[in-house]
Amino acid sequence: MDGLLNMLPESVQKISSYMDFNGQKNAERIFQVLIVLHGIIGFVAGFITQQLSIAVYILGFGFLLSCLVILPPWPYFRSNPIKWHPVTGAPAVEKVEKKKKK
Amino acid sequence: MHSIWTRANAVFAFTLSVLAAMTFAAFLTTAFNDNIAPVVIKSSNAQVKNVPNYSANRAKNDLASLNFDIQVDVSPVFNWNVKQLFLYLVAEYSTPLNPLNQVVLWDKIILRGDSPVVDVSSANPKYYFWDDGNGLLGNDNVTLVLRWNVIPNAGYLPLVQASGSHTVRFPSNYITGKF
Amino acid sequence: MNVRRFIYRVLKFAMNISTLLMIYKGLMVVTRSEHPIAVVLREGMEPALYNGDLLFLTNYQEDPIRTGEIIVFKLEGKEIPNVSRVIKVHERQNGTSKFLTKGDNNQVDDRGLYPPGQLWLTRKDVVGRAKGYVPYVGMVTILLNDYPKLKYPALVGLYFLIRRLCKYWASFILHFIPLDVDFDLN
Numbered sequence: 001m002d003g004l005l006n007m008l009p010e011s012v013q014k015i016s017s018y019m020d021f022n023g024q025k026n027a028e029r030i031f032q033v034l035i036v037l038h039g040i041i042g043f044v045a046g047f048i049t050q051q052l053s054i055a056v057y058i059l060g061f062g063f064l065l066s067c068l069v070i071l072p073p074w075p076y077f078r079s080n081p082i083k084w085h086p087v088t089g090a091p092a093v094e095k096v097e098k099k100k101k102k
Numbered sequence: 103m104h105s106i107w108t109r110a111n112a113v114f115a116f117t118l119s120v121l122a123a124m125t126f127a128a129f130l131t132t133a134f135n136d137n138i139a140p141v142v143i144k145s146s147n148a149q150v151k152n153v154p155n156y157s158a159n160r161a162k163n164d165l166a167s168l169n170f171d172i173q174v175d176v177s178p179v180f181n182w183n184v185k186q187l188f189l190y191l192v193a194e195y196s197t198p199l200n201p202l203n204q205v206v207l208w209d210k211i212i213l214r215g216d217s218p219v220v221d222v223s224s225a226n227p228k229y230y231f232w233d234d235g236n237g238l239l240g241n242d243n244v245t246l247v248l249r250w251n252v253i254p255n256a257g258y259l260p261l262v263q264a265s266g267s268h269t270v271r272f273p274s275n276y277i278t279g280k281f
Numbered sequence: 282m283n284v285r286r287f288i289y290r291v292l293k294f295a296m297n298i299s300t301l302l303m304i305y306k307g308l309m310v311v312t313r314s315e316h317p318i319a320v321v322l323r324e325g326m327e328p329a330l331y332n333g334d335l336l337f338l339t340n341y342q343e344d345p346i347r348t349g350e351i352i353v354f355k356l357e358g359k360e361i362p363n364v365s366r367v368i369k370v371h372e373r374q375n376g377t378s379k380f381l382t383k384g385d386n387n388q389v390d391d392r393g394l395y396p397p398g399q400l401w402l403t404r405k406d407v408v409g410r411a412k413g414y415v416p417y418v419g420m421v422t423i424l425l426n427d428y429p430k431l432k433y434p435a436l437v438g439l440y441f442l443i444r445r446l447c448k449y450w451a452s453f454i455l456h457f458i459p460l461d462v463d464f465d466l467n
Binding site for chain 3: 125157158159185186188190192199200201202203204205206209211213229234249250251253254255256257258259261
């Protein structure tokens, strides 16, 4: 997988798809609910129409929908960034100051 | 879940699990069906001759011929987990040599979407009706039954016998020449 | 990677492999077939069975073979077993039977496939009898057979894919097990 990713152009690799921890938790719950829901709807619809293909198509739609909802790092999933403690201690402060000078 | 790839992997794996569960549930809803339908079978013109069977042991075996009618509507068997039905007409009989003989005379594949009504009249066997020996001459208890193999989308592969059968009596004289 | 970690990894891998092997051997005992799971590799049974479909087989000797059944049989001198349907059965008084097969997609019976001089199949030729069916699942094996060069990379890839899926399933199942520890991220 990593090998494949390395073959992508540099500019694509740099795009961050990161979600914060809270976003990851929400994203997981969202796609689980979406897919199971579509699975159940599909099962019922397929049973009523007596066509298994309808059930599979509805589940496939659920898959695409959840891909759309949770794959891109929408702002909703990045709204709880980690709040780091302010840096304390002398050496660290020095480094920060040096960077500022540059 | 932190990068797009781990999320894609998780969604895909989860969808596969749900698909498997859904398919299994669909199988469970149809697993206890009896898949039976009534059939009417008739036959006429039963004849036997005694000729060498070149497709098998080249010995003189009984070769039978008959015409048959089959009327069956298999639409009650087609539930949502049936991909195909394989219908086959079997001649079942016993001879002194073999207490049990089964010979398929005719078959038909009915796919989902095809017409579920089969109405065949005075058809000839699709496959040669050879006996293993000379047990057809004068045999008055050759039973014709229609069976089907249900091919599901996923699940068990049952063999079902349609309700209704027909008994053929073969004459006690060989004929010569063509049927 | 230190030595301890490396050994742990190797042992875990061996554990996975032997678990799979145990499941397969267990199925062999339960179904009494030497191939309890088979992948369809021929077109002879289309449109019922396609390349890459998976069959579950049993082979109980006391259960007699009847017409209409889909059986898997292995012929003398042939590597790959055949899948076909029984169209003729002749059973003797002592219970021994001989039968003839034909693929749904073929115009003629399978006698031409049998070794020269063999006119009928007998019970010992049968590897298994199809009882269950799942479509597409065997596709991976077909790809591996068609492109032998892919075999080792694909096996490694498959191993990692399965591991990832298993990990994911495990974490999903853990959601439903109430644990004392819970993450509070706020």
